[in-house]
Amino acid sequence: MGNSASSKASQQNNTVNSAHQSNSATASTNPSDDTHRPSSTTPSSSGSGASDPILNLQNEDITVDMIIRGIWAFIFSYTDGPPPQYNPRPLLTMLEDAEDLLKDEKTVLDLPSPQCIVGDLHGQGDTLITLLSLVDTPPAKSYLFLGNYAGQGFAPHETLFLLLALKVKYPYRVHLLRGNLEDVDVLKAQGFISGLTQRNLTNDSFVWSALERIIGALPLAAIIDNRYFCVHGGIGPELQKGGIERLKKVQRPPIDQEDQAITLVGTHFSSISNKSFLQECQWAVLRLKPPNKLVPQVPEMLLDGSPIFHEEDVDAFCKRNRIHGIIRSRQLANQGVLALPLQMLTVWSAVAYLDNFRNFAAVLIVEANSMSIVRYKQVDSEPGSLDDKKPVSGRNAMII
Numbered sequence: 001m002g003n004s005a006s007s008k009a010s011q012q013n014n015t016v017n018s019a020h021q022s023n024s025a026t027a028s029t030n031p032s033d034d035t036h037r038p039s040s041t042t043p044s045s046s047g048s049g050a051s052d053p054i055l056n057l058q059n060e061d062i063t064v065d066m067i068i069r070g071i072w073a074f075i076f077s078y079t080d081g082p083p084p085q086y087n088p089r090p091l092l093t094m095l096e097d098a099e100d101l102l103k104d105e106k107t108v109l110d111l112p113s114p115q116c117i118v119g120d121l122h123g124q125g126d127t128l129i130t131l132l133s134l135v136d137t138p139p140a141k142s143y144l145f146l147g148n149y150a151g152q153g154f155a156p157h158e159t160l161f162l163l164l165a166l167k168v169k170y171p172y173r174v175h176l177l178r179g180n181l182e183d184v185d186v187l188k189a190q191g192f193i194s195g196l197t198q199r200n201l202t203n204d205s206f207v208w209s210a211l212e213r214i215i216g217a218l219p220l221a222a223i224i225d226n227r228y229f230c231v232h233g234g235i236g237p238e239l240q241k242g243g244i245e246r247l248k249k250v251q252r253p254p255i256d257q258e259d260q261a262i263t264l265v266g267t268h269f270s271s272i273s274n275k276s277f278l279q280e281c282q283w284a285v286l287r288l289k290p291p292n293k294l295v296p297q298v299p300e301m302l303l304d305g306s307p308i309f310h311e312e313d314v315d316a317f318c319k320r321n322r323i324h325g326i327i328r329s330r331q332l333a334n335q336g337v338l339a340l341p342l343q344m345l346t347v348w349s350a351v352a353y354l355d356n357f358r359n360f361a362a363v364l365i366v367e368a369n370s371m372s373i374v375r376y377k378q379v380d381s382e383p384g385s386l387d388d389k390k391p392v393s394g395r396n397a398m399i400i
Helices: 064-076 088-103 125-135 156-169 184-189 192-198 206-217 237-247 274-283 311-321
Strands: 010-016 108-111 115-118 143-145 174-176 221-224 228-231 261-265 268-272 325-328 337-339 344-347 361-366 371-377
Touching: 064 088, 064 125, 064 156, 088 156, 088 206, 115 125, 125 156, 125 361, 125 371, 156 174, 156 192, 184 192, 184 206, 192 206, 221 237, 228 311, 237 274, 237 311, 311 325, 344 361
Parallel strands: 108 221, 115 143, 143 174, 228 325, 325 344
Antiparallel strands: 010 371, 115 361, 221 228, 261 268, 337 344, 361 371
């Protein structure tokens, strides 16, 4: 466990019943409990020194375990300085293994409970390892990440690489969905490629090519216990009309032939707009309808093209698809989890987002007959996620 005296992160484990109404009861979580920790992620006695060969990401013979430990150690002990340097070969091998796993998965994952659900991370690697430390790391827990792994945080590449390495290490305990930042053009606009150059990864163009393929292979949604529909953005008009069964038929990566994919269903051809489904799963936003205002008959969009949905759409979608509720991310929830409307939970996992907010970071734990929340908050005196000086030791994260 890291130096908690400096970061003083506030954590809560709030119970939520099946109706999604939060309970004020709290329970403690012990991030230093290693009872279920796998041998490959036992605490390192050597710390995060650069001389430790396990943590040297430039070695040509490093394994997936070493990639996980090396990235975790970098995030844990981050100070203002250059990013880690990688050897492209072992990283590319890991990326190709992750791609193969993702391509074999369905567009809509069918998952059993319990699942620990993580929302937007936006490249805040310290948030990621803190939440994993508070809840417990795979394989002791099974995780569903809702997207937006890279972003404007201090470690966008490390956050994405760490999650992909965990996917390779624990393919049935780590599940990754596609968010609106998992887009080639968005990553380019955010300087992701220049970040690869800083990490010694653009001399080998195969790394970026592998990342492009991985983005296209990410599943779009998941169903937990046939009760909860999990997605990054939400539900747009195409998804509301076609439902989950139509979404399951969308191919990955989308076939961009006049934005249409022709799929044989029984003896009938079904024309599915891949681009529309993809846009809705990634970009849809909830907008609360003002009182006494009718919902427009024409689909609404934000200026950036993001589809808009309303409370009535959530209720109708759940009834039509015979599910209990929707779990998504996409929009910041100040308390970490927002239960609004009644049948939808929004999960946000990037603490103190962009240093402009003092929001909680949360993990939603979905079990067979209950839900709970593990969350923490950055105190006002603590340096922000983008400041030159980071809090020591990844804000209460464990060394692995």
